[in-house]
Amino acid sequence: MPICTKCTTGAPYVYTTYESEHNLRLEECRNCKTNVDPFVEADHLTLFIDLILLKRGVSRHLLFNRGSEPRRLGGELKKPLKPVQVARERRLKRWWLLLKLGTGLILLDAYIRWCYLDPNPSSEPIIWTAPVVKRFLLILVGTATEVLAFHIGISFLTFIALKLLDGYRLWRYGNAELSDTRKEFTLSLVPLSLFYSSLTKYFLLFLLTIWPPAKSSPSDQQSTPTWPQIYFPDSAMIHQVFHTLDDRNLDKDWVVRNIMGGMSAGFGLRIVLDDLHPFFTTLVILLGWGIKATVSNAVSDKIGLATQTAWRAYSIP
Structure with missing residues (x-):
């Protein structure tokens, strides 16, 4: 319905x-x-x-x-059509959409990670040699493993949370009356909502891949005054704020993947779980992150010693 x-x-x-x-x-x-x-x-x-x-x-x-x-x-x-036939047809379409959307976003995420872990100068074309393809496939497998672990973990934790909520309602009120969104809930909605909400993160990361933040050397920064230094020469607080937000001090890629990714994942789960208190939704996301971080540590050992730290830094959804 x-x-x-x-x-x-x-x-x-x-x-x-x-x-x-x-x-x-x-x-x-x-x-x-x-x-x-x-x-x-x-x-x-x-x-x-x-x-x-x-x-x-x-x-x-x-x-x-x-x-x-x-x-x-x-x-x-x-x-x-009969209601049973309509429900079955919608479930099949949802799973097929989930497969297509998940495959496309995993490929996009793997490409973005490959750009960060194996940067190529923008002036040089990408030559897909055998070592480059092998490296990309390795990152693709690692990315797919992390995404599957995160989504399976979130779906399992959501199922447990909803069962506990239904049991509490039955004990507290003597019945388990469900809301309209709860009546239409299926487990396929959880990963689908997470994929939909992650479009914000992937869109911003893709833009940062095409137009990376400009990096300036310390000598250029010392020779060229910034506009806060020109218009606010005596405000130490404003200088400190803009110094913190400088491209050399703030990793915008990490902020988008972690801060924006976490907020969008919580938003997507709240759409499906209107019955749950936001505290429990946040708890489910944090536990899902823990599961994904554990898998990420195992995956990073297979990626290579030179990129283990970078892989863990960008592993949070």
């Missing part, structure tokens, strides 16, 4: 079609009196931009509502 992208109330249909598939009317939510899912009419570029901006509505649309059958009025009526 679809849900409202604003208040997560269940709805029988997202939209109604009339004589043709393009002649449609969005359904109204019975709770908040707004359109159940306005993202039905959005194009792929709009959905991608909203995903990068971490908007809850578009995540709920992609996770719970995409592929749901509309109400059909007028025109040639199709024989409706």
